[in-house]
Amino acid sequence: MHFHKFEKIWLTFGIGALVLFLVILGYGAFYLGTHPQSHGVTIDPQNVEAHEAFKPENLGLTKVDEDRYIVNVVASAFHYDFGVDADGNAINHIEIPKGATVLFQVVTKDVIHGFNIAGTNVNMMVEPGYISSMEVEMNQAGEFTLLCNEYCGIGHHMMYTTVEVYQ
């Protein structure tokens, strides 16, 4: 088969790129252990409270170690449940120190919701029946909007709250 010299150039480039991206994908998946935010860890959406992490008293921000935090959230139309504070009022704002490693664990009780802290890499889908989790290092100080970015119903645009990363 005859190939034009130029064809050889772009075919080499194209196949090379394909191989390179496959290698990167394999490195991420098999060596670094990267996986989708919801990778088959299931939960009963009718009864999320039965899971240790999503009992009402375990919701919200919990410090587990020096600079290590867990944030457990139950999403439902149209708010994020971070539990209640000492006075029994619903928490709708969380504060995380800069540089902390935070594990976000989110479930939904009804429809598919989004969980996106705008301006950071925290961005996942929350599907009924699955636990979505993601560990991130919060390296940027500031106030961020945590919002639902999967259309979930009539009050979708009201489904947001704030996350503060302080120095």
Add this chain to the structure above:
Amino acid sequence: MKQNGKTYTNHEKEPNLKGTLLSVGALGLFIVISWTVVFAIFLSR
């Protein structure tokens, strides 16, 4: 080329693919640059 004692010559001229190479190259460059920029944003956040 020689076949069955007869001589055939390839009269077909090679097509000029310079423009194609340039446009394929430009598209490839665009893809590589945008991938790199998006990946850099991901790493910096």
